[in-house]
Amino acid sequence: MSEEKREQEVQLKEGENEEKIRKLEEEIENLRKKLEKTEEAAKKLSMLYQNLQNEFEDYKVRVKKEKEEAREEGIIKLAKGFMEIVDNFEKAVESATKTTDINALIKGVQMIHHQLVKFLKDHGIEKVETTGEFNPLEHEAVETIVSKEYRPNEIVKVIQTGYRYRGKVLRPAKVVVAISPEEREEIT
Secondary structure (H helix, E strand, C coil), rough: CCHHHHHHHHHHHHHHHHHHHHHHHHHHHHHHHHHHHHHHHHHHHHHHHHHHHHHHHHHHEEEEEEEEHHHHHHHHHHHHHHHHHHHHHHHHHHHHHCCCHHHHHHCCCHHHHHHHHHHHHHCEECCCCCCCEEECCCEEEEEEEEEECCCCEEEEEEEEEEEEEEEEEEEEEEEEEEEEHHHHHHHC
């Protein structure tokens, strides 16, 4: 092979290498640009994440504060309602020391009782029903009596009123329940 041909091949290879180098340099430059864009996007996402995290922390503090304020408002509302009832009790006590009319005193206490029951009902608290059959979800049997007058498992007497709030029993009613003479024999 001639020197000239070798030189041409070398030049051709150098040209090809230069072209490859140029393409690699372009690719490197493109990759640098992509990296910069990716780093910038990552910074933005990081800032967004930090902002969201700060907003969430602020939200938690705000919700906690609002909950506490709502709780306090509820207590204040409840207390104001009871204050009126207490005022009426104080008037009844004062009246009791000045009068000998027992009927007026009974009527006053009945009015206060009615006011208190209404107050509870207005706040969603109701008495547990105590007529009919014993229900262990709403009643607590504190005593049983043998009876032929009442059906077995029927409530005979209420010892203490029970209450529920929105369907949930706050306190079961304490009751006396009838049992048949046969049941009594089984127990003993």
